[in-house]
Amino acid sequence: MDIFNKIKKLKKKRNAVILAHFYQDPDIQDVADFMGDSLALAQYAQQTDADVILFCGVHFMCETAKILNPTKIVILPDLNAGCSLADSAPPKKFKSWINKNSEHTVISYINCSAEVKAMSDIICTSSNAEKIINSLPEDEKIIFAPDKLLGSYLVKKTGREMLLWDGACQVHEIFSEKELIKLKTRNPEAEILAHPECSENILQHASMIGSTTKIINYATQSEIQSFIIVTEPGVIHQMEKIAPNKNYITAPNQEGCSCNECPHMRLNTLEKMVFALENLEPQIEIPESLRLKALKPLERMLALS
Ligand code: 13P
Ligand code: SF4
Secondary structure, eight states, X not given: OOHHXXXXXXXXXXXXXXXXXXXXXXXXXXHOSEEEOHHHHHHHHHHOOOSEEEEESOHHHHHHHHHHXXXXXXXXXXXXXXXXXXXXXXXXXXXXXHHHTTTSEEEEESSSOHHHHHTOSEEEOTTTHHHXXXXXXXXXXXXXXXXXXXXXXXXXXXXXXXXXXXXXXXXXXXXXXXXXXXXXXXXXTOEEXXXXXXXXXXXTTOSEEOOHHHXXXXXXXXXXXXXXXXXXXXHHHHHHHHSTTSEEEEOOBTTSOOOOOOTTGGGOOHHHHHHHHHHTOSBOOOOHHHXXXXXHHHXXXXXXX
């Protein structure tokens, strides 16, 4: 039996649903029941009636699914699939920083640990961050964590001053402006589409800035035929499926190589998915007291989304 059929059979046996982020390998995207950006995946995880959620993404995404769905079994194909942004905010350091700024409301990007979520007032993703910030009274003092690049972009977009935690995504911070300009010169007809986790010197060249879903929708629905995609290249698989005749060019990093795959996301494989479904392992577990604290800011976000 080929591996795709094996996964389908196991999925049925376990009454499992497979969720996958757009940064997964194309094979994983093709076998998933539901694909989405971080917000859509959290919303889907909240509603599913499957017994098992096989989450092809990274650890913080699976934690989010478990926080929202404590009675379900949540499995991640590779438990080592972490996130540089989430790792940039160790809970102890984060706690002492927010304690020093205790008059601030803490908005945390969903790319953070359950512990950091539990210390936050509200969570956001790249697709609802502006809305979440604008929902707070104008005079409210705000901390934004852990992504300083997304935070700087949002300060500019919303006009709100925010204290920023010093974290960044290792995939998005290494795109090169010099190489991007060279690429655009060679492809003047191509529009630059960028994720807001990129630095400001990259974002200033983009004609559209948005979440993975927004980038995919824009590229496939626009009348323009050629795009330079400044995010993890996994999104291009969806674009090629929806609008196969367009031209999608990956953006170069500082070495001039268009090879910015997320090393964490790409740890998941079809073989590890089979193992996870056969053994219902590795499972994500969260102590109930922590889960309840992390649930509050997540529910606040979902209510506003
Ligand atoms: P979105 O899918 O919400 O745009 O997030 C991108 C990302 O970096 C996820 O790790
Ligand atoms: Fe984390 Fe960046 Fe990978 Fe997303 S792409 S999981 S933010 S390291």
